[in-house]
Amino acid sequence: MNLTDAELVIMNLLWEKGELKANQISDYMISEKDWKKNTTYTLINxxxxxxxxxxxDPGFVCKPLIEVEEVRIKETKLLLEKIYQGSFKLLVQNFIQSEEISNAEINEIKKMIEEVKHNE
Known part of the structure; x- marks a missing residue:
C-alpha cells in the first residue's frame, strides 16, 4: 500500500491517538497544518x-487498520530501492558520512546487529 505524504500525516495522528472522530482530525489539520476541511475529508476517504x-458510526470514528511498523518497513524498502538501488550498505554509509548519526546511535545499531548475529 502506497501512502502519500498527506495521508501519512493523518495516519501518524491516528497512530498517536488510537482513534479520533473525523471532525477531530479535521479540526487538528485546520489548526496545525492549515488544511481545508474538504482536504482532510478527501484524505480520510x-x-x-x-x-x-x-x-x-456514530460520530464517524476513525481508527487505523494498519500498524505503523508495517508502513515503516514498506517505506524503508521503497526508499532503499529508489535512492540506494537496494543497497542497505549505501544507506548506512550515507547516514554515517552525513554526520547526522550520533555515537550513541552507532553503538545501539552495533548492539542490534550483534543480537541478530547471535540469533542466527
Whole structure:
C-alpha cells in the first residue's frame, strides 16, 4: 500500500491517538497544518478506500487498520530501492558520512546487529 505524504500525516495522528472522530482530525489539520476541511475529508476517504483506516458510526470514528511498523518497513524498502538501488550498505554509509548519526546511535545499531548475529 502506497501512502502519500498527506495521508501519512493523518495516519501518524491516528497512530498517536488510537482513534479520533473525523471532525477531530479535521479540526487538528485546520489548526496545525492549515488544511481545508474538504482536504482532510478527501484524505480520510482515500485512506478508507485503501483499507488503511476504518470509519464507524456514530460520530464517524476513525481508527487505523494498519500498524505503523508495517508502513515503516514498506517505506524503508521503497526508499532503499529508489535512492540506494537496494543497497542497505549505501544507506548506512550515507547516514554515517552525513554526520547526522550520533555515537550513541552507532553503538545501539552495533548492539542490534550483534543480537541478530547471535540469533542466527
Amino acid at each position: 482515500r485512506l478508507i478506500k485503501k483499507q488503511a483506516i476504518e470509519r464507524s
